[in-house]
Amino acid sequence: MNINSNYLKLENNYLFSTITKKVEDYKSKYPKKEIINLGIGDVTQPLPTAVINALHKAVSEMSSKHTFRGYGPEHGYNFLKTAIRTYYEKRGVFLEENEIFISEGANSDLGNILDIFSNDNTVLIPDPVYPVYMDTNIMAGRKIIFMCATEENNFLPMPDKNIKADIIFICSPNNPTGAVYNKDELKEWVDYALSCNAVIIFDGAYEAYIQDRKLPRSIYEIEDAKKCAIEICSLSKNAGFTGTRCGYTIVPNELRFEGVHLNMLWLRRQTTKFNGVAYIIQRAAEAAFTEEGQAEISKFINYYMDNAKIICNTLQNMNIWFTGGENSPYIWLKCPKGMTSWEFFDFLLERANTVGSPGSGFGKNGEGFFRLTSFGDRKNVEIAMKKISSILI
Ligand code: PLP
Numbered sequence: 001m002n003i004n005s006n007y008l009k010l011e012n013n014y015l016f017s018t019i020t021k022k023v024e025d026y027k028s029k030y031p032k033k034e035i036i037n038l039g040i041g042d043v044t045q046p047l048p049t050a051v052i053n054a055l056h057k058a059v060s061e062m063s064s065k066h067t068f069r070g071y072g073p074e075h076g077y078n079f080l081k082t083a084i085r086t087y088y089e090k091r092g093v094f095l096e097e098n099e100i101f102i103s104e105g106a107n108s109d110l111g112n113i114l115d116i117f118s119n120d121n122t123v124l125i126p127d128p129v130y131p132v133y134m135d136t137n138i139m140a141g142r143k144i145i146f147m148c149a150t151e152e153n154n155f156l157p158m159p160d161k162n163i164k165a166d167i168i169f170i171c172s173p174n175n176p177t178g179a180v181y182n183k184d185e186l187k188e189w190v191d192y193a194l195s196c197n198a199v200i201i202f203d204g205a206y207e208a209y210i211q212d213r214k215l216p217r218s219i220y221e222i223e224d225a226k227k228c229a230i231e232i233c234s235l236s237k238n239a240g241f242t243g244t245r246c247g248y249t250i251v252p253n254e255l256r257f258e259g260v261h262l263n264m265l266w267l268r269r270q271t272t273k274f275n276g277v278a279y280i281i282q283r284a285a286e287a288a289f290t291e292e293g294q295a296e297i298s299k300f301i302n303y304y305m306d307n308a309k310i311i312c313n314t315l316q317n318m319n320i321w322f323t324g325g326e327n328s329p330y331i332w333l334k335c336p337k338g339m340t341s342w343e344f345f346d347f348l349l350e351r352a353n354t355v356g357s358p359g360s361g362f363g364k365n366g367e368g369f370f371r372l373t374s375f376g377d378r379k380n381v382e383i384a385m386k387k388i389s390s391i392l393i
Contacts, residue, residue, distance in 0.1 A: 004139065006138055006139050006140065006141040007139060009138050010135055010138050010139070013131055013135075013361070014361075015357065015358070015361030015362075016361075018361075019039060019345070019355065019357065019358075022345070022346070022349060023035060023349065023355055026349055026350070033353050034353060035349070035353050035354070035355060036353060036354045036355065036376070036380045036381075036383060036384040037354075037355045037376065037380075038311075038354055038355065038356050038372045038373060038376055038380075038381065038384055039355045039356045039357040039371070039372070039373065040373055040375050040376065041175070041373060041375070042242050042375060043236070043237060043240045043242055043300075043304075043375055044375055044376060044377060045240055045300045045303065045304075046240065047239070047240045047241075047244065047284075048239060048240070048287075048288065048292075048293050048296035048297060048300070049292075049296060050287045050288070050290055050292040050293035050296060051239060051240075051244075051284045051285075051287045051288050051293060052284075053287065054283045054284050054286065054287030055280055055283070055284045055287075057283065058279060058280035058283035058284065059280055061279075062279070062280065069279040071275060071276065072276045072277075072279055072282070073276060074270050074271045074274050074275060074276045075098075075100075075101045075102065075267065075270055075271070075276070076100065076101060076102025076248070076276065076277065076282060077102070077279070077282050078097060079282070079283075079286050080102055080248075080282045080283075080285055080286045080289075081097045081100045081102070082097070083285075083286045083289035083290075084100050084248055084289065085097065085100065086289065087289050088218065088220070091217060091218060091221060092221065093218050093220040093221060095220075095250060095252075096253060098253070098263065098267075099250050099251060099252050099253055099263060100248055100249075100250055101248060101249045101250075101251065101266065101267075101270060102246065102247075102248050102276070102277050102282060102285075103232075103246070103247045103248060103249055103277065104245040104246060104247070104277050104281075105234055105236060105241070105245045105246065105247040106203065106205045106232050106233060106234035106236070106247045107132060107234075109232050109247065109249045110132050110133065110136065110201070110203065110232055111132060111136035111139075112269070112273070112274075113201060113230060113232070113249065113266070114136055114137065114140055114142075114167075115269050115273075116262060116265040116266055116269055117166070117167055117199070119140050119141050119142055120142075121142055121143075121166035121167050122142070122143045122144075122145060122164065122165050122166050122167070123137045123142050123143065123144050123145070123165065123166070123167045123168075123169070124144075124145050124146075124147055124163065124165035124167070124168045124169065124198075125137070125144055125145070125146055125147070125169050126146070126147050126149045126157055126169065126170075126171070126174070126363075127146040127147065127148060127149060127362075127363035127364060127365045127366075128149060128155075128176055128177060128359060128362035128363035128365050128366035128369075129146075129169075129171075129362060129363050130171055130174075130175045130176070130203070130362075131362070133169040133171075133201075133203075137167075142167075145163060145165060146363070147160070147163075148365055149174075149177060149179070149365055150365055151321065151334065154179060154323055155174065155177040155179040155323050155332065156174075156179045156180075156181055156185060158185065158188055158189075159188055159189055159192035161192070161195075164196055165196065165198050166196075166197075166198050166199070167198065167199055167201060168189065168192075168193060168198055168199070168200045168201070169200075169201050169203065170186075170189060170200055170201070170202050170203065170219070171202075171203040171205070172186070172202070172203075172204070172216075173206040173207070173209055173210060173324070173327055173328035173330070174206075174324075174328070174330070175205070175206065175330055176330055176332060176357065176359065176362045176366070176371040177323055177324055177330065177332040177371075178323055178324015178325055178326075178327075178328035178329075178330035178331055178332050179323050179324060179328075179332070180210060180212075180215050180327045180328060181215075181216070182214070182215055182216070183214070183215075183216050183221065183222060186216055186219060186221075186222045186225075187222050187223065190219070190222050190223070190224055190225050190228055190229065191224075193228040193229070194224060194227060194228050197257065198228065199228060199229070199230060199255070199257070199262070200219065200225075200228055200229040200230070201229075201230050201232065202218075202219040202225075202229050202230065202231045202232065203232050204217065204218060204219070204231055204232065204233045205232075205233060205234040205236065205237055205247075206237055206328055206329065206330075207233065207238075208237070208238035208297065208301055209237070209238075209301060209304075209305065209327060209328050209329055210327045210328075211305065211326065211327050212326070212327055215327060218231060219231055220250070220252070226252035226253075226254040226255065227252075227254050227255065227256075228255070229252075229255075230249065230250065230251050230252075230255070230262070231249070231250040232247070232248075232249045232250075233247055233248055233249075233250075234246075234247035235247060235285055235288055237329065238288075238297050238300075238301065239285070239288035239293070239297055240300065241284075241285070241288075244281060244284060245277070245281065246277055246281050246282065246284070246285040249266070251263045251266045303378070304329050304374045304375055305329070305374065306378070307374035307375075307376060307378060307381045308324075308325040308326070308328075308329060308331060308374035309325070310378075310381050310382060310385055311325060311331050311372055311374060311381065311385060312325040312326070312331060314385040314388060314389055315331070315333055317389070318336070318388075318389060318392050318393065320333050320334060320336055320392075321333065321334040322334065325374070329373055329374045329375060330371055330372075330373055330374075331371070331372045331373070331374070332359065332369055332370070332371055333369065333370050333372065334368060334369055334370075335359075335368050335369060335370050336392055338368075339368075340358075340360065340367060340368060341358030341359045341360040341361070341366065341367055341368060341369060341370055342358050342360065344356075344358070344370050345358045345370070347391075348388065351387075351391040352384060352387035352388045352390075352391050353387065354384040354387060354388060356370050356371060356372045356373075357370065357371040357372075357373075358370060358371075359371060
């Protein structure tokens with residue numbers, strides 16, 4: 001037996017364990033201090049009432065012989081696919097039911113989708129990056145090329161015609177930087193992918209946070225994207241499903257490489273290695289797409305985006321460079337006074353009792369930057385931003 005030695009090439013990600021350790025050390029030294037966490041990437045608002053009601057109803061159905069459900073379709077129930085199709089149609093994107101695959105969240109599909117691509121492919125990944133794109137490709141032994149996201153390009157790297165890639169990961173709105181591509185920029189990526197016969201894996205986990213109607217929420221709002229892109233989405237950050245688990249992946253029928261339909265490959269992969277998402281969860285997800293569900297989701301998103309405004313206004317008042325926060329729950333700021341990411345982390349913890357995420361933990365281009373999130377409680381955001389203002393003025 002040989003192990004997959006690619007796993008040994010994975011670097012330990014010390015980001016969150018180091019944060020936890022530093023916070024615990026500080027708390028044991030100063031037990032009376034209240035620490036505010038603006039580093040969390042998890043939602044804090046509860047599930048919408050429409051979702052809870054649908055869950056209760058579906059659970060009751062499971063208790064009766066006449067309405068009980070056993071195995072469902074591996075790719076998802078049609079009732080949920082119809083709800084997702086309608087959601088996309090409102091933005092002028094028309095999908096076939098067989099192009100939508102229901103998943104238990106974006107994270108697993110971001111890795112699983114790689115099963116249908118050869119390990120010989122070269123992968124293009126942004127730096128800084130949501131670590132899953134990198135680690136799943138290291139596990140498969142693929143060659144990775146990083147595209148630099150920097151202050152100069154507003155953390156929105158554009159295609160370089162001198163680089164030949166086969167698989168391109170794009171996350172917009174981006175985690176960790178909060179940066180969002182506009183339609184022209186995404187069109188450049190689509191044209192580039194078509195020109196080098198590459199596939200784009202588009203992570204739209206934060207699409208619901210886009211406020212500016214001119215910005216694309218799906219890559220399929222871009223002409224010809226169905227010929228080169230797979231879109232992976234989640235109900236985690238919009239409908240609060242981080243613990244409930246549901247998402248979806250779109251593999252268009254037009255997506256064909258060397259005459260092979262990727263949709264057929266993905267269907268084959270899913271029907272072999274996956275047995276579908278629980279019926280009750282799919283009913284809950286369906287409820288999230290109803291008018292009532294969407295109205296509640298809007299309220300939650302507005303709450304988080306109002307938090308983001310408080311953070312952005314404070315940074316603006318202090319003349320601190322940042323991106324994100326307008327169409328994304330993440331705010332990515334340049335550490336003031338030339339501090340490194342970890343120096344700024346320590347400074348905030350000790351002087352403002354506030355925790356964020358050091359940018360260097362997301363890649364080398366993250367050094368000197370810092371991520372704050374708007375998922376916290378309003379009062380805490382206000383207190384933390386007041387404290388940060390007072391120590392930096
Ligand atoms: N994609 C991005 C960019 C994320 O930040 C996250 C979660 O934080 C995910 C995907 C995973 O979402 P899910 O909860 O659906 O697995």
